[in-house]
Amino acid sequence: MKNRWIALYVENEVGVxxxxxxxxxxxxxxxxxxxxxxxxxxTVSRMTIxxxxxxxxxxxxxxxxxxxxxxxxxxxxxxxxMHMKEILFVKVRNCSVADKTELFQIAxxxxxxxxxxxxxxxxxxxxxxxxxxxxxxxxxxxxxRNISVVRGGGVAIESISTSEAGRTEYRKK
Amino acid sequence: xxxTGKKLFVKALLEEGVDTVFAYPGGMVTDILDELYRTESIxxxxxxxxxxxxxxxEGYAKSTGRVGVCIVTSGxxxxxxxxxxxxxxxxxxxxxxxxGQVPLNLIGNDAFQEVDIVGMTRSITKYGVTVRDRKDLxxxxxxxxxxxxxxxxGPVLIDIPKDIQLASGxxxxxxxxxxxxxxPNESVHVGxxxxxxxxLKGAKRPLFLLGGGINIARANEKMQKxxxxxxVPVVTTIMGKGAIPTDHPYYIGNSGMHGKxxxxxxxxxxxxxxxxGTRFNDRITGDLNEFAPHAKIVHVDxxxxxxxxxxxxxxxxVADANLAIDKLLEWAEPQKTDKWMAQIAEWDKENPLxxxxxxxxxxxxxxxxxxxxxxxAIITTDVGQHQMWATQYIELTSKKQFITSGGLGTMGxxxxxxxGAKIGNREKPVICISGDGGMQMNIQEMATSIVQDAxxxxxxxxxxxxxxxxxxxxxxxGKRYAVTCLRRRRxxxxxxxxxxxxxxxxxxDFLKLAxxxxxxxxxxxxxxxxxxxxxxxxxxxxTTIIEFMIATDELVLPMVKGGNPMSEMILx
Numbered sequence: 221m222k223n224r225w226i227a228l229y230v231e232n233e234v235g236v237x238x239x240x241x242x243x244x245x246x247x248x249x250x251x252x253x254x255x256x257x258x259x260x261x262x263t264v265s266r267m268t269i270x271x272x273x274x275x276x277x278x279x280x281x282x283x284x285x286x287x288x289x290x291x292x293x294x295x296x297x298x299x300x301x302m303h304m305k306e307i308l309f310v311k312v313r314n315c316s317v318a319d320k321t322e323l324f325q326i327a328x329x330x331x332x333x334x335x336x337x338x339x340x341x342x343x344x345x346x347x348x349x350x351x352x353x354x355x356x357x358x359x360x361x362x363x364x365r366n367i368s369v370v371r372g373g374g375v376a377i378e379s380i381s382t383s384e385a386g387r388t389e390y391r392k393k
Numbered sequence: 394x395x396x397t398g399k400k401l402f403v404k405a406l407l408e409e410g411v412d413t414v415f416a417y418p419g420g421m422v423t424d425i426l427d428e429l430y431r432t433e434s435i436x437x438x439x440x441x442x443x444x445x446x447x448x449x450x451e452g453y454a455k456s457t458g459r460v461g462v463c464i465v466t467s468g469x470x471x472x473x474x475x476x477x478x479x480x481x482x483x484x485x486x487x488x489x490x491x492x493g494q495v496p497l498n499l500i501g502n503d504a505f506q507e508v509d510i511v512g513m514t515r516s517i518t519k520y521g522v523t524v525r526d527r528k529d530l531x532x533x534x535x536x537x538x539x540x541x542x543x544x545x546x547g548p549v550l551i552d553i554p555k556d557i558q559l560a561s562g563x564x565x566x567x568x569x570x571x572x573x574x575x576x577p578n579e580s581v582h583v584g585x586x587x588x589x590x591x592x593l594k595g596a597k598r599p600l601f602l603l604g605g606g607i608n609i610a611r612a613n614e615k616m617q618k619x620x621x622x623x624x625v626p627v628v629t630t631i632m633g634k635g636a637i638p639t640d641h642p643y644y645i646g647n648s649g650m651h652g653k654x655x656x657x658x659x660x661x662x663x664x665x666x667x668x669x670g671t672r673f674n675d676r677i678t679g680d681l682n683e684f685a686p687h688a689k690i691v692h693v694d695x696x697x698x699x700x701x702x703x704x705x706x707x708x709x710x711v712a713d714a715n716l717a718i719d720k721l722l723e724w725a726e727p728q729k730t731d732k733w734m735a736q737i738a739e740w741d742k743e744n745p746l747x748x749x750x751x752x753x754x755x756x757x758x759x760x761x762x763x764x765x766x767x768x769x770a771i772i773t774t775d776v777g778q779h780q781m782w783a784t785q786y787i788e789l790t791s792k793k794q795f796i797t798s799g800g801l802g803t804m805g806x807x808x809x810x811x812x813g814a815k816i817g818n819r820e821k822p823v824i825c826i827s828g829d830g831g832m833q834m835n836i837q838e839m840a841t842s843i844v845q846d847a848x849x850x851x852x853x854x855x856x857x858x859x860x861x862x863x864x865x866x867x868x869x870x871g872k873r874y875a876v877t878c879l880r881r882r883r884x885x886x887x888x889x890x891x892x893x894x895x896x897x898x899x900x901x902d903f904l905k906l907a908x909x910x911x912x913x914x915x916x917x918x919x920x921x922x923x924x925x926x927x928x929x930x931x932x933x934x935x936t937t938i939i940e941f942m943i944a945t946d947e948l949v950l951p952m953v954k955g956g957n958p959m960s961e962m963i964l965x
Contacts, residue, residue, distance in 0.1 A: 231574060234525070239515050246516045276701070283698035289520045289540060292574040 223252060224278050225297035225304070225376055228267040231290045232258055239290060240267065249273060249281055253350070253373035264292065268375045270350070301379040307372035308346040308353045314366045315340050322363065330356050350374045395561040398530050399428040402558065403435070405534040405566045411462050412436060413816060415450045417443050419466020420506065421493025424558045426464065438816060438845055441837035443470055445809040447477025448835065451486045452813030455796050456771050458611065460541050461813070463490040468506030472513070476803055478548045479517040483800025484632065485609055487546035489537045494523060496556040511552050519547030524554065527562035535570045544577030545696045546609060578695055581712035581720055589667065589691035589708040590724050596665035598733045599625045602648065605632030605799065606670015606694060610714040613637065613791060619718055622725035626734055628656040630671050632799040635789035645737055646746070649677040650953050651781040654962055655741035657953070660685050661960040669693040670714045673703040674800070675955075683958030693717045744951065744964050746785055752944050754920050756854060759941050760786035763824060763852060766927040768792060771814045771823045775807030775831030778860035781949040783826045805834030808851060812838055815847040822850065822931065829855040829879060839910040842936040850930045851938045856945050857892065857899055864948050892945045903940045912936040
């Protein structure tokens with residue numbers, strides 16, 4: 221079992237997100253995150269999907285996605301050099317002065333932005349990899365009692381050197 | 394010049410060559426039905442329930458090879474076809490189902506008879522969409538027919554809001570459609586196929602496992618030729634039964650849970666299993682670790698997702714059965730299978746499917762007589778014990794077609810499917826083998842068969858029980874017959890262990906029921922009455938129910954308990 225990444229080109233139509241996410245629940249696939257947005261072609265959306273699965277299930281997931289009429293292309297990003305980022309907000313409340321100092325140190329180390337601050341609270345805005353975000357949340361959870369986390373889910377694109385794998389080859393209408 | 398949506402709808406059906414639709418009215422389809430009513434060349438069939446409707450369309454589609462067309466209204470009309478959609482999805486039957494929908498501006502308001510049918514059926518249709526813009530209507534209908542019948546066939550649902558039916562828009566119905574996310578497989582990877590054939594050629598104990606894909610592709614004749622040219626014996630799945638004639642010397646029988654002993658042992662002992670058009674369902678494989686343990690497996694299927702899902706295969710080949718068999722025929726040479734065939738014959742002798750004559754009129758006798766009475770027929774079944782007896786004993790030739798609900802196992806399928814098959818094949822006799830439980834699930838379609846002048850012969854095996862489950866209770870649940878006895882009444886004793894002289898009478902009386910519809914009924918108790926009853930039913934010009942009163946404790950044997958290895962068959 222390991223995390224795997226898929227990029228999915230789909231028709232930008234009503235119900236497609238429900239159909240794709242319904243596949244994961246209906247067949248008991250373990251969906252970690254799913255993000256979606258339109259591409260340079262507004263009739264096409266691109267999803268970035270992270271699943272946890274074994275090899276056989278992962279093959280099956282890709283095949284099941286491929287056979288959907290609304291799915292234009294499935295790209296397996298698991299072993300492809302890629303750029304991946306996830307937006308993350310963490311609000312830390314009930315901070316003492318010492319807490320604030322520590323938060324600034326953490327922010328500096330993790331290279332995240334302190335984007336808002338109040339009397340006893342701090343808002344961190346992070347644009348890291350999913351794994352780095354996991355680490356940051358784990359640390360903050362250990363050190364502070366009152367935090368709230370909002371995560372955006374990973375988005376990924378193939379690196380330019382290997383963009384063969386990810387060329388958007390769908391046929392234009 | 395612009396035309397209304399309903400006019401384009403009718404134009405589309407005509408251009409798709411549709412001459413029969415199965416339609417049940419309601420507020421949100423009245424407009425398109427009115428337009429169809431004024432079109433002489435399309436026959437509108439009015440069933441008595443939407444579930445019956447869609448099974449009729451399935452029977453029609455499966456028997457004719459054409460797309461079955463359903464029209465139902467929004468809300469309950471739409472939800473009533475859901476079982477049939479799931480059934481057609483499982484068994485790959487091409488259907489295009491049109492559901493009416495409330496006007497666009499009411500969607501989401503909990504309007505009268507509004508349901509999100511596209512959302513509800515997403516996982517049981519090949520494709521489904523609500524038409525939200527009149528100008529898309531033609532393209533969407535074109536897509537629907539194309540998707541339903543190509544690749545691995547299946548049901549498509551098109552939801553049409555009432556205002557779209559009435560709105561004016563383009564009059565053109567497109568001649569073709571390109572869907573960038575849907576490219577059905579139209580070729581075969583020759584290299585892979587060669588690899589598969591090489592394995593078959595090098596095998597000492599080769600075996601073909603044939604599934605429903607052969608029947609869907611209508612590749613039966615070619616397949617028979619391939620078998621004869623290679624001399625490789627054949628086992629089938631239930632859906633694959635009839636892939637080659639059942640009296641063919643190279644045909645062993647069905648494999649799987651209620652398959653033939655020799656067929657299951659052959660799968661367990663073969664060294665190359667060449668399978669075409671099957672998805673290795675759990676009813677075929679049993680315990681996966683023990684399935685074909687000595688075999689290299691070659692798997693030809695049109696659906697990539699069916700390959701290496703349930704069993705790991707050595708040579709996967711994505712292809713339409715027709716194309717693959719055509720290619721294989723170019724290479725096919727006779728194999729030395731005499732010894733292997735003799736071995737299989739020996740296993741069959743050890744534990745044959747017996748023609749039982751021990752207990753008065755047995756189910757086996759009924760199947761035997763049906764075989765004898767008809768040279769040409771379409772035979773449908775419902776789901777349960779009678780279905781398994783039919784799959785075991787019914788003989789199929791190129792003139793006999795077998796239609797059954799294999800994947801979903803839908804009780805209530807058999808009778809309406811027979812009526813639909815008759816509507817599509819008025820010149821052929823249609824027989825429905827059913828049980829007393831399943832027959833009652835869509836009994837209202839008796840009316841459809843009468844008013845549509847679509848007579849079928851219903852061979853109803855009555856054992857007073859929901860027999861398939863009762864069989865499990867009898868064997869593994871200490872004869873606790875929880876909700877399986879169809880005679881049980883409120884004043885029956887607790888913990889009843891089976892029939893006795895105090896049992897209350899059975900309802901309904903199928904003979905009187907048949908009569909009330911203007912159909913005929915015959916009740917059969919003894920072996921010698923079977924042939925005359927079938928002869929009489931054959932001569933009747935209306936639907937005839939032959940009620941066979943079989944013993945209450947009949948079992949389907951042999952069998953494999955769910956999850957056990959296929960080689961561990963319970964024989965007696």
